[in-house]
Amino acid sequence: MNKFLELDNGKIVESKNSYHKDDILKIEKIERTYFVDSWNIKQINSQFKNDDSLNFIIENTGDIISYCLCKFNDEFIEILKIATIRNYQKKGIASNLISNVYSFAVKNSLKKIYLEVRESNLIAIDLYKKKGFVVDGIRKKYYVRSNENAILMSKNINYP
Numbered sequence: 001m002n003k004f005l006e007l008d009n010g011k012i013v014e015s016k017n018s019y020h021k022d023d024i025l026k027i028e029k030i031e032r033t034y035f036v037d038s039w040n041i042k043q044i045n046s047q048f049k050n051d052d053s054l055n056f057i058i059e060n061t062g063d064i065i066s067y068c069l070c071k072f073n074d075e076f077i078e079i080l081k082i083a084t085i086r087n088y089q090k091k092g093i094a095s096n097l098i099s100n101v102y103s104f105a106v107k108n109s110l111k112k113i114y115l116e117v118r119e120s121n122l123i124a125i126d127l128y129k130k131k132g133f134v135v136d137g138i139r140k141k142y143y144v145r146s147n148e149n150a151i152l153m154s155k156n157i158n159y160p
């Protein structure tokens with residue numbers, strides 16, 4: 001499921017609901033800029049096509065400025081990728097995307113959102129903590145290329 005959103009006067013609103021090949025290329029470029037373990041076009045393409053994926057993409061005047069790529073099953077949803085390009089960072093965009101993931105989880109009666117993050121990525125860890133994620137554990141030397149530990153984090157979905 002691919003949900004395109006648009007930044008409109010600082011607000012995030014629904015936009016188109018289908019994607020073009022260009023969107024894959026734009027995300028691939030952002031991946032190369034912001035991730036050591038960036039996804040290639042094939043990976044992004046299959047993420048966009050999978051039935052068990054949830055993808056939020058935020059655009060501003062035709063450019064992709066942020067995205068959050070997830071996969072889910074009957075019980076859990078995992079955030080696989082989340083990024084905001086530099087000029088739009090610290091404006092609450094990634095926080096908003098995480099709230100959207102949470103709403104999806106509630107609507108689909110899921111139990112938990114989980115993710116993993118590099119131990120050195122203090123900005124992302126800070127963001128997740130602010131959004132109510134807790135640390136579940138550490139996977140030692142999970143990131144082979146950089147020999148870095150992964151921090152496993154999750155957030156339970158609360159139902160009244």
Ligand SMILES: CC(C)(COP(=O)(O)OP(=O)(O)OC[C@H]1O[C@@H](n2cnc3c(N)ncnc32)[C@H](O)[C@@H]1OP(=O)(O)O)[C@@H](O)C(=O)NCCC(=O)NCCS
Binds near residue numbers: 085
């Ligand atoms: C991590 C990332 C997705 C945050 O995106 P964002 O849209 O800027 O996030 P938000 O504006 O919603 O920030 C929410 C919180 O994150 C933290 N944060 C975000 N940018 C920060 C910065 N430059 N310095 C310190 N903390 C920062 C803060 O806790 C912030 O809360 P605050 O605004 O109350 O201080 C973005 O920095 C990014 O794309 N980084 C590169 C890719 C990456 O590391 N992705 C995560 C992989 S697990």
